[in-house]
Amino acid sequence: MRQYSLWPSAFQTKGPAVFPAAALTVCLGLVLLFTLVSGCSAPFDEQGVVARINGEPVLLSEVEAVHDLKYLAGMTHQVDSLHRLQEEYGTVLTEILVQRLVAGYLVDQGLAVTDEDVAAAEMVVRADYPEGAFEQMLIEEYIHLDRWREQLRAGLNQEKLVQKVLRPSISIDYLEVDAYYREHIADFYLQPRVRFLLIQGQERDLVKKVLDLSATEPDPDVLGKRFDRVDVHAYALREDNIPGDWQALLSGLEPREATNILSRNPEGYQVLVLLERTEGRIVDPAQAYPLVERILLESKLRDAFDAWLAEALQSASIQVNHQLLARE
Structure with a gap:
């Protein structure tokens, strides 16, 4: 609604x-x-x-x-x-x-x-x-x-x-903007972020099929529509905001790698696919300028x-x- x-x-x-x-x-x-x-x-x-x-x-x-x-x-x-x-x-x-x-x-x-x-x-x-x-x-x-x-x-x-x-x-x-940026440099630190897929469903075989398709189809909406009984969600979270069990599962993966298919009741079967890991960094002055100006x-x-x-x-x-x- x-x-x-x-x-x-x-x-x-x-x-x-x-x-x-x-x-x-x-x-x-x-x-x-x-x-x-x-x-x-x-x-x-x-x-x-x-x-x-x-x-x-x-x-x-x-x-x-x-x-x-x-x-x-x-x-x-x-x-x-x-x-x-x-x-x-x-x-x-x-x-x-x-x-x-x-x-x-x-x-x-x-x-x-x-x-x-x-x-x-x-x-x-x-x-x-x-x-x-x-x-x-x-x-x-x-x-x-x-x-x-x-x-x-x-x-x-x-x-x-x-x-x-x-x-x-x-x-x-620009001198005011530069002074503010340098004085508040800690505010412009971007925490490490992780993008990943969560694929889950009640039937293990269907979850496996969607997992295989994810290797060539990056759009989670397209993946989710292929099989009605499988849910596909894309997440982009700060590393420290990822639930502890998921964080541990994702920590050893390389991009495009997936965890084993896990049994999770009552959700059925789940698998996580790592899409991208972004390292923490300081926003450079040119990118920060519009925000500081505002x-x-x-x-x-x-x-x-x-x-x-x-x-x-x-x-x-x-x-x-x-x-x-x-x-x-």
């Missing part, structure tokens, strides 16, 4: 994702610190209003809807503790406040996401589902389509902030976003219901 994600690819930035996941802890700390230090917490007489940002209300119903969208699909039948729910609602409120800051900034810069952008992104998401499955998913997860679209727009806003504002301000030169970019984007958020908070007016900031 095919599984479908509630958070499809359209929610991801084309470059490294900066927030909410990577920077959420920082966001939460900055927002609450700013709120507490500046004395912006206040009682709210309006029913259902839990916060205001630059005068615009954030409703409890909005926090609840986003919470359900983020957490409901992964909830178990166990009753969540009050402390856990408070943390989750605080996280969601922080995300909403940051989303509002991002959206307002993009409007001011003439970079606002349009309705056409949202519609196009929605079509991309819907393309991942069979006809009618998307709507059914929303119903089963108790998600209102308008709320889902709001979060889709928020994701597009985040992507635009990263791609149009943060990314152009960042540069990475690691450095993610780090610099996080720093750039933290700096952007800190500056945005300096001119923002944020009021949070004082009851949400209560401490034991």
Whole structure:
């Protein structure tokens, strides 16, 4: 059965994702610190209003809807503790406040996401589902389509902030990449790996026939289809991740050699065929360059976003219901 994600690819930035996941802890700390230090917490007489940002209300119903969208699909039948729910609602409120800051900034810069952008992104998401499955998913997860679209727009806003504002301000030169590579050289060691076939079935003669065919047919799918009652699996594992008994059997083989046919109940008969053994090695600098560049970019984007958020908070007016900031 095919599984479908509630958070499809359209929610991801084309470059490294900066927030909410990577920077959420920082966001939460900055927002609450700013709120507490500046004395912006206040009682709210309006029913259902839990916060205001630059005068615009954030409703409890909005926090609840986003919470359900983020957490409901992964909830178990166990009753969540009050402390856990408070943390989750605080996280969601922080995300909403940051989303509002991002959206307002993009409007001011003439970079606002349009309705056409949202519609196009929605079509991309819907393309991942069979006809009618998307709507059914929303119903089963108790998600209102308008709320889902709001979060889709928020994701597009985040992507635009990263791609149009943060990314152009960042540069990475080869000296930085080389320094990181040399400092973290142990991280670029590839462990020895082994590729091998596992052939198993209830009838010894059939296992033997497939084993003979494996000498001239390298594709395990083709081998497995030749005989319905024989299973053929290809594995490519780090040497230290191979089960101990298999590791011992493979250790004395040369490529294309096989073990003896072994009796294994209830699986029947098994045989292992060594395909390739790759020695451990250090990834050379040219191969490592794209990975190191991405690691450095993610780090610099996080720093750039933290700096952007800190500056945005300096001119923002944020009021949070004082009851949400209560401490034991």
